Amino acid sequence: MRSFVAFFVLFIAACQNNDSQLPTPPEGATPKFKVMDFDAPEQCASCHPDHYNEWRSSMHAYAFVDPVFFAMHERGQRETGGKLDQFCTKCHSPIASLTGETPPFFNRNDLSPISQHGVQCDVCHTITKINKTLNADFELTPGNTKYGPIANPAPNNFHQSSFNAMFDRSEFCGACHEVVNGLGAKLEETFTEWVRATFAGMSVDCQDCHMPTYAGQAATGGPQRDRVHRHYFAGVDVPLVDFPDAALQRQMAEKLLQSSADLIVASPEAARAGDTLKIAVTVENNHVGHSLPSGVTAERQMWIAVVARDQSGQILYQSGQLDANGDLMDHHSALNSSADPALTVFRQLMYDETGKEVLFFWQAKTVENNLIPTFGSKTALYKFVLLQNLTGEINLEVTLRFRTLPPYFLRELGLDGLVAKVPIVDMAKVTRRVSIN
Numbered sequence: 001m002r003s004f005v006a007f008f009v010l011f012i013a014a015c016q017n018n019d020s021q022l023p024t025p026p027e028g029a030t031p032k033f034k035v036m037d038f039d040a041p042e043q044c045a046s047c048h049p050d051h052y053n054e055w056r057s058s059m060h061a062y063a064f065v066d067p068v069f070f071a072m073h074e075r076g077q078r079e080t081g082g083k084l085d086q087f088c089t090k091c092h093s094p095i096a097s098l099t100g101e102t103p104p105f106f107n108r109n110d111l112s113p114i115s116q117h118g119v120q121c122d123v124c125h126t127i128t129k130i131n132k133t134l135n136a137d138f139e140l141t142p143g144n145t146k147y148g149p150i151a152n153p154a155p156n157n158f159h160q161s162s163f164n165a166m167f168d169r170s171e172f173c174g175a176c177h178e179v180v181n182g183l184g185a186k187l188e189e190t191f192t193e194w195v196r197a198t199f200a201g202m203s204v205d206c207q208d209c210h211m212p213t214y215a216g217q218a219a220t221g222g223p224q225r226d227r228v229h230r231h232y233f234a235g236v237d238v239p240l241v242d243f244p245d246a247a248l249q250r251q252m253a254e255k256l257l258q259s260s261a262d263l264i265v266a267s268p269e270a271a272r273a274g275d276t277l278k279i280a281v282t283v284e285n286n287h288v289g290h291s292l293p294s295g296v297t298a299e300r301q302m303w304i305a306v307v308a309r310d311q312s313g314q315i316l317y318q319s320g321q322l323d324a325n326g327d328l329m330d331h332h333s334a335l336n337s338s339a340d341p342a343l344t345v346f347r348q349l350m351y352d353e354t355g356k357e358v359l360f361f362w363q364a365k366t367v368e369n370n371l372i373p374t375f376g377s378k379t380a381l382y383k384f385v386l387l388q389n390l391t392g393e394i395n396l397e398v399t400l401r402f403r404t405l406p407p408y409f410l411r412e413l414g415l416d417g418l419v420a421k422v423p424i425v426d427m428a429k430v431t432r433r434v435s436i437n
């Protein structure tokens with residue numbers, strides 16, 4: 001990582017000096033490990049069938065299959081002349097990176113089979129030390145010993161087992177779930193957000209929510225245990241290509257999102273025609289151990305959709321609707337960028353050193369967040385004038401909606417074909433009536 005930072009700093013210095021002679025990417029650095037130092041996940045399946053089947057459908061397995069990742073990575077390497085180097089692959093497929101299989105430009109199909117997997121068993125279960133909860137700064141000790149949370153593991157004839165208490169703690173996850181680029185922009189801050197949440201009084205680790213426990217066997221033929229951990233790692237993301245148990249992963253993401261936020265709508269019970277109707281919509285984060293949303297918040301969109309209809313169903317007012325491209329109608333909309341001045345989106349925006357908004361990780365110098373911290377809330381205000389001839393009642397419908405990847409972002413990457421595959425999840429919905437007198 002240090003060498004990446006150094007290269008990035010050099011690269012930026014070169015840009016600032018308007019020097020077209022960019023330093024060449026590092027060449028021939030000796031890989032830290034050999035491919036044969038690691039075991040493939042398939043080798044674990046016979047004795048750990050549940051762990052294997054769950055992991056296979058997880059976003060950790062998807063991390064180095066994800067077409068969005070590859071489109072971004074390729075573009076980032078092109079735009080920086082290869083200076084991104086191992087920055088992305090070190091997290092998304094640590095084994096590929098540490099065995100020297102991912103020079104700046106590579107074709108996934110050319111890699112050895114094990115390197116084509118992303119965050120796999122032999123990444124996590126060979127981690128022996130977390131140096132920093134940032135940018136994949138951990139140490140791997142691959143080989144015959146698998147490290148894990150069981151203090152008294154039963155012996156087996158495939159590997160040695162070694163207990164390490166860190167497997168049960170958030171720091172373990174924080175090594176990858178905290179991302180800062182070479183320009184110092186804090187791209188993902190899930191671990192820091194979690195630290196703040198613990199100060200605010202939330203006392204659960206990442207594993208408690210993302211690796212729920214059950215009673216069962218950790219290995220075929222092993223002892224019955226009270227606490228074995230699910231390896232689905234459900235979050236909000238879903239695969240956009242053919243992938244094992246994709247429907248199940250979608251279901252789990254939806255369920256998690258629907259248990260995340262509290263939506264509170266304040267509106268008057270009655271109003272008079274000609275009045276200005278004011279609605280306050282509050283989103284509270286009381287259940288999530290980090291901000292809402294979290295992770296790659298420059299790509300995620302969580303937003304408030306408001307619709308007010310008269311008795312005949314005719315729309316009187318709305319915010320948070322989509323344009324014909326499927327985009328929200330803010331400055332990212334190619335069709336209607338000023339149609340929705342009241343729009344509220346919870347996300348991260350990124351800017352370069354001149355203050356211009358940018359869309360990609362490697363271009364960002366600063367970020368601006370509009371996320372809801374744990375035990376925090378944000379309120380959005382909406383108002384509109386009730387027509388003089390209005391009678392009866394108004395039906396208000398307020399929805400908190402979420403999607404992982406907005407259309408404008410996928411189009412920018414040339415991934416137009418994926419736009420229709422991204423689900424929009426209704427996280428919470430509130431309906432209200434206002435009678436007109």
Ligand code: HEC
Nearest residue numbers: 044048051052055119120121124149167168207218228229
């Ligand atoms: C992203 C990291 C990660 C990946 C990938 C991963 N594990 Fe785990 N695994 C963990 C953590 C963390 C625990 C312990 C959780 C705790 O104690 O809170 C664990 C626990 C285990 C255990 C001990 C029993 C249990 O469930 O607590 C076994 C066995 C295991 N994993 C096998 C596997 C296998 C096999 C794979 C691949 C198919 C795999 N793991 C992939 C992080 C990972």
Ligand code: HEC
Nearest residue numbers: 039044047121146148149150153154156161162218219222
């Ligand atoms: C021949 C069967 C077998 C194979 C193959 C196997 N394991 Fe295990 N593994 C076991 C048994 C048995 C245990 C102990 C379970 C217990 O005590 O509950 C175990 C325990 C573990 C633990 C927990 C260690 C601890 O102390 O917390 C991890 C992690 C683990 N295995 C990972 C893996 C990984 C990764 C692979 C594939 C590279 C793998 N295993 C392949 C049988 C196997």
Ligand code: HEC
Nearest residue numbers: 173177191194204205206209235260288289292293294295
């Ligand atoms: C109290 C339960 C809880 C804890 C603790 C927790 N999470 Fe989450 N996590 C959730 C819920 C619920 C969601 C879905 C809502 C959201 O996106 O924030 C989620 C979403 C996520 C996402 C997807 C975010 C996005 O919008 O793309 C990631 C990544 C994640 N968690 C990682 C972590 C890590 C790493 C930790 C520990 C540092 C952690 N979580 C701790 C409950 C939890």
Ligand code: HEC
Nearest residue numbers: 059062063066091092173176206207210233234235236237
């Ligand atoms: C070696 C790096 C690494 C480690 C260690 C790691 N993760 Fe991840 N995790 C990733 C990457 C990369 C992704 C994104 C995969 C993708 O969608 O392309 C991810 C995705 C996730 C997601 C899904 C996010 C979503 O948007 O749905 C969750 C949840 C998650 N991780 C939880 C954890 C937890 C809990 C731990 C600790 C037990 C952990 N991770 C440890 C790298 C890591």
Ligand code: HEC
Nearest residue numbers: 068069072073087088091135136176177179294295296361
């Ligand atoms: C320190 C580890 C780390 C680094 C470095 C990193 N990522 Fe990630 N990436 C993650 C984690 C963790 C997630 C999951 C967060 C979430 O889902 O919100 C993720 C999620 C993503 C996603 C979202 C996946 C989806 O389909 O929704 C994309 C795309 C992505 N990363 C691309 C990149 C690219 C390109 C780079 C390099 C410029 C990069 N990442 C660098 C850890 C990292």
